[in-house]
Amino acid sequence: MKFSHISDTHLGLVQYGLEEREQDIYNSFNQAIDISINDKVDFVIFAGDVFHTPTPSGTAILQMANALKRLKQNGIESFFVLGEHDISRVRTTPIPYVYHNLEFSKYIGREEPVYYKNVMIIGLDKIRKNEMEGLEEKFSKLESLASKHDGHKILVLHQGITEVNKFAGEINSTDLPKNFTYYAMGHLHDKFLKQYEHLKGPLVYPGSTDMTSNQGDVEKGFFEVDISETDAKPEWKKLDTRLQIIEKIEFEKIDSGIQELNEKISKLEKKPIIKIKIKGDNLERDVIERKFTELASKSLHFSWELSKEEDESSVFLNRPAQIDQELFKLAVNALKSEKLAHIAINELLPLLSTRQVDSATQVVIENFSNFSEKENDS
Template sequence: MLISHISDIHLGYAQFNLQEREEDLYEVFEESVDKSIQEHVEAIILTGDIFHNPKPNGAAIIKLARELKKLKEKSIPVYFILGEHDISRTNDVPLPFLFHNLGLAKRLKPDSPAQIKDLLIYGFNKQRRSNIDNGLLVPFKKLEKMIKSDEGRKSIEGKKVKKILALHQGLGDFNKFAGEIYARDLPLGFDYYAMGHYHDHIQKNFPEIENRLVAYPGSLDLGHNEPISDVEKGFLIVDLSNTDENVTAQWIKVEKRRLQINHSLDYEELAEYVKYLLDLSNKCQKKPVLDLKLKGAKIDPKILSGELS
């Protein structure tokens, strides 16, 4: 069985408040869905921050609805958890729940797994630092105990059960400053830990959890707190087909991202660099995003404006 693991989509986010950048996100999300269909996945898991804002604009809502409808027509179920960007501080009903109620997607729960064939999927919504103990660590222990005591955990209709846990939390093992929990805190008994929150692609098998795979696919495009840089973005195709070995995950790059360039140069080199940029821009389907830092003692703003206009 193959599943697609997509995270931190942030639909509705517009870098620099540009409509083009908002539409870029819609394009790469659509690309990730289309590639998942092409790979013949049997399910898709969205691990939080589906929207950039708990009250997203209409375009973001419509885009998600269209992609979920496309997947439903292909009989590919979609499961999701919430990230902090999906959750309102006013305790309003999260908008992604609408798609659960409409039957276009299914929200994951920590104590009642979703089942597809011989796969069980559990999930926790984002828990803030102030609620880590009660919201995660205590429930983790209960969940681990429940799985260990489940007499039918090893087979469904004669097949070995695979189990996935979906979380939107930062692991301190990868970033001690942004981390909220550690691999040693995760409940045992799962074959794959589908993570969201970190915008970089990270995956590792941890001995603390029986050498199981923990993976962040990363975001589909640069986020609001990420510097302009020419980094690759994508999602994961997770292979659960081997009953005797650990789960494997292949990272899939999204190709429709707008090129982003971060460059420094001396003021005297500007004219030549502008020629290079014009040539590069003509080869790109979309105009690149540029963060240019100039060094020099005598920079004339009028000449600079003329060179870059």
């Protein structure tokens, strides 16, 4: 028996405002579905962020519906939890619930076990940092359920693990219930697989199925997991995605750097996305623009910027480990209110950083009403 572990498909994302990039996202997703069908997996797990926004376009909704229909037609069940991009801050029913209600797929984000043959699958929707209270009790309950089941036990979470990414992590691997034979993770967009000594099975992130930011030339795909025996055995399935290139070039070597890039992309079927960082002093922008004219014409999306002497990665790595606390302190100092700081950092910032403007506006409206009512009461 085997299953596919797919995550962070972000259907509906229109990167750089380009229709071609929206179609790329759909193509990568459908590749994962096609491979799963051709390899005759028994079921598919979607580990959150099916859509890029809680209010996806009709095209994105149909892409998911058609994929689930094809899985069903081939006798393949599917299960899903919700990521933060699937959950609206406005009080409304998440779009993916429709697939559950129509029996296209099974929603498993309520911490209640579902069973496929002798496999127990339990999932939790995305839990934000300000919602962590009670998580230890939830995990204790899941641990108890897993210990009573003799077959494979799969835990599906859309969370960041601190040991994997300390800046995007919300919980530690040691917080997780110990007795699951596979931890199907979502949320982090890079591939990751590790067997921790304190967990029974591997902790696995397949990453996003396509590029959602400037990641450079990184493999994208998903995992097929063989659970025919006692141990879960994940196998990586690479997807054919559009090449994204990030290069650093010293201005003195810009001509040779451009020539190398032209040679690199000359045989590509799809125009790549290219971002270049130029190192140098007192550079004239119009001179650089002229040099990049031909390369830009061969790219789907081309951008360049002047690189600072200090490497951006070193700045990132030197950020405070408790960055949320630091941001919160700054917000309190600026707003003179812990309540307003909480709203700004924990509510508005995550929404605005992912361009969920409508949801952010609703948060402002709701909290304005709440504060107005309290002032009137006083």
